[in-house]
Amino acid sequence: MNKQQTKVLITLTAIAMANKEGFTVDAANLQPxxxxxxxxxxxxxxxxxxxxxxxxxxxxxxxxEINAFGGWYNSKNNMFYxxxxxxxxxxxxxxxxxxxxxxxxxxxxxxxxxxxx
Numbered sequence: 001m002n003k004q005q006t007k008v009l010i011t012l013t014a015i016a017m018a019n020k021e022g023f024t025v026d027a028a029n030l031q032p033x034x035x036x037x038x039x040x041x042x043x044x045x046x047x048x049x050x051x052x053x054x055x056x057x058x059x060x061x062x063x064x065e066i067n068a069f070g071g072w073y074n075s076k077n078n079m080f081y082x083x084x085x086x087x088x089x090x091x092x093x094x095x096x097x098x099x100x101x102x103x104x105x106x107x108x109x110x111x112x113x114x115x116x117x
Contacts, residue, residue, distance in 0.1 A: 001054055001057070009053055009054060015030070020073040022070070023072075026067065033109055036089050036094075036109050037094030037108055037115070038085050038107040039094055039098045040084070040085055041101055043059060044083050044084040046081070047081065048079040048080060049079065053082045063084070066084045067085075068086065070084075071083065087109070094115075095117060
């Protein structure tokens with residue numbers, strides 16, 4: 001992990017601690033994304049803890065088409081999950097991406113609710 005990736009890891013860890021209910025931030029500037037549809041990428045599914053976050057950061061740095069980081073706390077197992085995330089404005093595209101990435105739901109950032117697929 002290079003110096004920039006380490007900074008991203010530290011920042012995302014702090015964001016996760018402050019947002020246990022979940023977050024979606026822009027991969028370029030780590031600022032919250034408040035509109036559009038968030039779709040987790042299957043390649044980073046089940047990434048949790050520091051090791052999982054490092055995996056997600058590397059994946060995003062290797063794939064410029066991924067435009068966001070996402071995270072959420074699973075109270076059933078007390079673990080914080082991280083995802084490489086694609087945020088799009090079009091619901092149809094988001095649903096197609098969700099199915100392609102084998103997701104059971106996508107997240108509507110504007111209305112703050114999941115959309116089951």
